[in-house]
Amino acid sequence: MSHQITVIGVGDDGKAGLPAAYLERIERCGVLIGGERQLSFFEDSPAEKVVIRSSLSELVKKLEQESRDTVVLASGDPLFYGIGGYLAGKLPGRVSVYPAVSSLQLAFARIGDSWQDAAILSLHGRSIKGLAQRIDGKRKVALLTDEINSPPAIARYLLEFGMTEYEAFVGEHLGGERERTGWYGLQELGTVEEAFFAPLNVVVLRFRRDAERPAVWPLGIEDGEFAQRKPDKGLITKREVRVLSLGALGLRPDSIVWDIGTCTGSVAIEAARLCREGAVYAMEKNEGDLANAVENSRKFRTDLTLVHSKAPQGLEAFPDPDAVFIGGSGGELRELLALCCSRLRPGGTIVLNAVTIENLAGAQQAFAQEGFTTDITLAQLSRSKPILDMTRFEGLNPVYIIAARRKPLEAEPAND
Secondary structure, X not given: OOOOEEEEEEOOOHHHHOOHHHHHHXXXXXXEEEOHHHHHOOOOOOOEEEEOOOOHHHHHHHHHHOOOOEEEEEEOOOOOOOHHHHHHHHOOOOEEEEOOOOHHHHHHHHHOOOOOOOEEXXXXXXXXXXXXXHHOOOOEEEEEOOOOOOHHHHHHHHHHOOOXXXXXXXXXXXXXXXXXXXXXXXXXXXXXXXXXXXXXXXXXXXXXXXXXXXXXXXXXXXXXXXXXXXXXXXXOOOHHHHHHHHHHHOOOOOOEEEXXXXXXXXXXXXXXXXXXXXXEEEEEOOHHHHHHHHHHHHHOOOXXXXXXXXXXXXXXXXXXXXXXXXXXXXXXXXXXXXXXXXXXXXXXXXXXXXXXXHHHHHHHHHHHHOOOEEEEEEEOOEEEEEEOOEEEEEEOOOEEEEEEEOOOOOOOOOOO
């Protein structure tokens, strides 16, 4: 019979907060594993103590070889952004989990508010990049923090995107003797010294009662809402073409998207609002247009990666995409398409907007040479315009929307 592996959640109050059943498991185990802080609560335990220092894969190897009953100590609820789910997945049927109350449960208990309707995200050991579009419009947000993504850093980030409708609750050492809680305005919180808050804290964001509700931007944002360089007709992917192109890209919530020749950033911004769990990487060669794209990304609360470069230079720094939109190129179209085709993930789509038959023919030939299938839509659109007390229609420039798709990986045949 395999030895027992038990993952036990420990709160900030340590041993004092654990029920008898949890303590019994710890008392009779042969090996006690955990972080230095969790192990410090059980210095009198006769079990062999192992500090988690190396990768979790090394821990799994040790547990597979261990013959003694083992307890792994974790913070709070081990199944909430914790080690419990990882170990249970790697050692199926061998792991029991004994949770403690999580820090977020305690935080919402302190403010007397329900939390089943809160958006919950972890910034612990993760980049804050993309947080803006993930939480935009959410009335209640709970964040797990770390020393880099501290409460003041989070406040300053939110202010960059004008998210002043939030107030912030910070709970430190929740459930322990050093517990401290408080509400803060974002402007106030952003000026607080980092060292003011204990490393063990959580942040809850909630709409202020007196705050104006943020703007809601549906798919197909009006062209005039974007800051843009305006010659006669405006350098922007027009709303109708933008919506058709986004549809052709086949975006998912977690898609990685490239926008090459982003100009105002209109396609990148709408893509980021559709791919809130993914990421958008945009490139623009014109410095003035890039500045407009930055301004627009802040207005529409989309945390894009914006790069000033002429494609294909600089694309090597981007992760492989699920979707690529090419709204403009600097004349190196064949080279650019070859690179995009080679980097595109299986099942992905490249959408190119062309206004000349020469670029249409060149793109179709290039995609065929790369082994991609293509669908082409000719968008000939007109918008209504008033004329005296009547209405006429004014045509937009025709645009070829070329969608090239890479075959998905074939599923491996099932074993007989």
